[in-house]
Amino acid sequence: MTLPEQRRILKTAIPGPRSVALQEQRTAELAGGLGVTLPVFVDHAGGGILVDVDGNHLVDLASGIAVTSVGAAHPEVARRVADQVERFTHTCFLVTEYEGFVQVAAALNRLTPGDHDKRTALFTTGAEAVENAIKIARTYTGRDAVVVLGHAYHGRTLLTMSMTAKNVPYKQGFGPFAPEIHRVPSPYPFRWPGGPAAAAEEALGQLREVITTQIGAENVAAIVVEPIQGEGGFIVPPPGYLAGVADFAREHGIVFVADEIQTGLARTGDLFACEHEGVVPDIITTAKALAGGLPLSAVTGRAEIMDAVGAGGLGGTYAGNPVACAAALAVLEVIERDGLVERARHIESIVRPRLEALQAEGSPIGEVRGRGAMLAMEFVRPGTLEPAPDLAKAVSDDCHAQGVVTLVCGTFGNVIRLLPPLVIDDDLLEDALTVLEQAVRRTYA
Structure with a gap:
C-alpha cells in the first residue's frame, strides 16, 4: 500500500x-x-x-503512544515482516531458535549506553520487560525491595501496577498489590515545594534518607527510574538527579534500572534519554518503538547481572516472536540510516x-x-x-x-x-x- x-x-x-x-x-x-x-x-x-x-x-501526534516512530507502515518494516511471515510465524525461541532473536539482542547490546559487556533478553510487552528486570535484579543481589518514584508509570500487570503511582484508572479496585515496592518523591521541577533550582538536591536527599533509614540500602535490589516520566506528565528530571541516583545505587550495590520504554530509540533527541546526562544504567528496558507496532520488548544489562538467572528462569511463549524481531531489525536500521x-x-x-x-x-x-x-x-x-x-x-x-x-x-x-x-x-x-x-x-x- x-x-x-x-x-x-x-x-x-x-x-x-x-x-x-x-x-x-x-x-x-x-x-x-x-x-x-x-x-x-x-x-x-x-x-x-x-x-x-x-x-x-x-x-x-501520538504515534500509538510513542510506538510508530518510523511511521505506522514503513515500507522496510512491512517488507521484512512479510518476508518473515512467509517463512514462519512462531516456533518459541525456548524450543527451537532463530537468528532474528540473536540479531536484535546484538543490536541492542551495541546501541544501549556503555561499552561494558552486555546481554539482552527479549519479551513481548513493556510491563513484561520491567517485571523481568526486577526478577533479574533480585536474583543478582539476593534482595527484595524495589524503589520507584512518585508520578511513575511502569505498566498494568500486578507488579508493574504496584510500581505505578497513579491510582485512577490504573490501580483503583485492583489491589492488594505486590509487596516490597517503596516510593520516593519525584523531582518535579514545576511543582517542587522548594522551587526548581532545589529539586535535584532535595529529591536526592529524600531518596537517600528513605532508602537508608526506612528500607535499608542492603535490602534494595533495584531503583527503577524513567529518564523522563511518561504517563506521569513528561516530567524531565532536573540536571544532576539521574546521575546522583545512579551514583547512590552503585555505592550501595543496588541495580539502577532505566525504564526507557517510552523515551528510548531516538524519541528524545538521543538514542536513549539517559544519554542526555551521560548516565549508564545497569539495566535498560525498551519496548514501544522497538518493533514499529509489533509486540516486542527487551531487557539489556551488564553481563554479570543478566547472567545471574539460571537457564529457564527467563522467557515466555511469545517472547522475541520472529515476526516482531524482523520488524525490530528494520526499525533499528531505519533509525540509524535515516x-x-x-x-x-x-x-x-x-x-x-x-x-x-x-x-x-x-x-x-x-x-x-x-x-x-x-x-x-x-x-x-x-x-x-x-x-x-x-x-x-x-x-x-x-x-x-x-x-x-x-x-x-x-x-x-x-x-x-x-x-x-x-x-x-x-x-x-x-x-x-x-x-x-x-x-x-x-x-x-
Missing part, C-alpha cells in the same frame, strides 16, 4: 458515520474497561497520517518555540517541557499551580474535532503530550501545531 497523502483532510465530522456505527458494535462486544481516546476506526496509516474508515486524514535522532531534535526546534509562545499572560499553560519529539504542555488555572484537567481535555477534544490526534496524560490529567512520528513532514507538523494553537487560544479568548 502506498503512503497516504500527507495532509489533513476532513470529509465528515469526527467521528464520522462509519466510525460511529463501529463504536456501537464495540460497545456491545468489548469489555467496558477498555478505554478510548478518540472513537475513530483507522483503515490505513503511514508517515504522519491516520486514515479512518470515513476517509478522514488525521494528523498523528538519522532519526537528529530528526527528533529538528522536530523539537519546530514545536517548542510555538508551544512556548502560547505561555502569554493569562494563558492556562503553566509549563512547556520535554526533549526531542517528546514534548508537553501542563495546563493550570492562570497565575496558579492548580491543575486544570478540564482545560487540557477541552483543548485535546478541540484538536480531535479538527483532525489532529493528541493525548492527555499526567498524574492530575492536565498535560497534553505530543509524540509525533519521527518521519512526519514539516508542513504537516506545522499544520497540526496551528490547530493546537487555535484550540489553546479558544480556552482563554
